[in-house]
Every structure is written in C-alpha cells, then in structure tokens.
Amino acid sequence: MNFPIPYLPGEVSMTLIECAVHAGFPSPAADYAQSRIDLNRHLLINxxxxxxxxxxxxxxxxxxxxxxxxxxxxxxxxxxxxxxxxxxxxxxxxxxxxxxxxxxxxxxxxxxxxxxxxxxxxxxxxxxxxxxxxxxxxxxx
Structure with a gap:
C-alpha cells in the first residue's frame, strides 16, 4: 500500500449519458440525454x-x-x-x-x-x- 495521494481541489467533470445500461439482455436503443457531472461531488463524501x-x-x-x-x-x-x-x-x-x-x-x-x-x-x-x-x-x- 502506497502513501496517500492528496485530494487536489478543483472540478473534475465528465459527460454523463443518462441512459440505463443493461447488464443482462440488451434493450432496444433509446433516446438519451447528456449532461456534465462533477466527479468530486459524485465520488467524495468529504x-x-x-x-x-x-x-x-x-x-x-x-x-x-x-x-x-x-x-x-x-x-x-x-x-x-x-x-x-x-x-x-x-x-x-x-x-x-x-x-x-x-x-x-x-x-x-x-x-x-x-x-x-x-x-x-x-x-x-x-x-x-x-x-x-x-x-x-x-x-x-
């Protein structure tokens, strides 16, 4: 186990495709929306x-x-x-x-x-x- 990598403040964002992805049987193609999410807000509690x-x-x-x-x-x-x-x-x-x-x-x-x-x-x-x-x-x- 290495020493911690400190969190560096600042927004880290990616595009979120708001469409459910099935891990079982494929589903028909559906319309989807795109938005940006801040990975810090999504992954970090504090x-x-x-x-x-x-x-x-x-x-x-x-x-x-x-x-x-x-x-x-x-x-x-x-x-x-x-x-x-x-x-x-x-x-x-x-x-x-x-x-x-x-x-x-x-x-x-x-x-x-x-x-x-x-x-x-x-x-x-x-x-x-x-x-x-x-x-x-x-x-x-």
Whole structure:
C-alpha cells in the first residue's frame, strides 16, 4: 500500500449519458440525454478528508478489490463493524474489513488465502479511514 495521494481541489467533470445500461439482455436503443457531472461531488463524501490509495496485493479480491486498484478513503467517517477500512498496524498500511464486537477487534481479509489479523500484545492499530469507493481499471492501456 502506497502513501496517500492528496485530494487536489478543483472540478473534475465528465459527460454523463443518462441512459440505463443493461447488464443482462440488451434493450432496444433509446433516446438519451447528456449532461456534465462533477466527479468530486459524485465520488467524495468529504473532499477535505478524502485521499487516494493504490492497492498492492491480493487479500481483498473476494469483494472486487484487486492489485493496482485505486481506493478513495475518507478520514471523516467513523469506522464501524463490517466496513472496509484503511488501517495502520505498526506504521504499515493495510486495507481490510473491520470486525469489532466489544473488545474483540480484528481485520478480516476477503481472500481465504489470508488469515485474519488479530493484534498481538504491543501492536498498535489505528483506523486511518473508511474506504468509500474502489476505482477499478477494466482495460490496461
């Protein structure tokens, strides 16, 4: 996991084609409208607390987070049980599912090849932020 890429203010916009895209059977061609959307407003909950992280590794593939993906992490969200979080264990970043029930706190991988992280005596865990989006590239260009 690399260090965060800070959010840089300013509008980032793209054209939104307002037409449903079916992932099942194709539908007949339909009229559609075009408009511009600000990706910052669409992807960021709190722009002042949002950061980008590049994923390194395969521990979260079970929920569609792959090596090389870019995560949007929001530091203003209070982490809760079962959320995907960016954690820091002994000064190293990791992305995992947060398991928190009473005093039992673990970080759970979403790949059966990786065991849960259960803190040992003397280890420090900080939840750096909550993952809100995964930007996954479908085509290598």
């Amino acid at each position: 722009e002042n607390a949002s950061f980008l992280f590049r994923v390194l590794g395969e521990s979260m593939t079970g929920i569609g987070i792959y090596d090389g993906d870019t995560l949007i992490v929001d530091r203003s969200i209070t982490p809760a049980h079962n959320q995907i979080v960016l954690a820091v264990i002994d000064d190293e970043f990791t992305v995992k599912r947060l398991y928190r029930r009473g005093q039992d706190v673990r970080l759970i991988a979403e790949n059966p090849a990786f065991p849960p992280i259960i803190l040992k005596e003397g280890q420090e865990l900080r939840i750096w932020g909550v993952v809100t989006f995964n930007l996954h590239r479908l085509l290598n260009v």
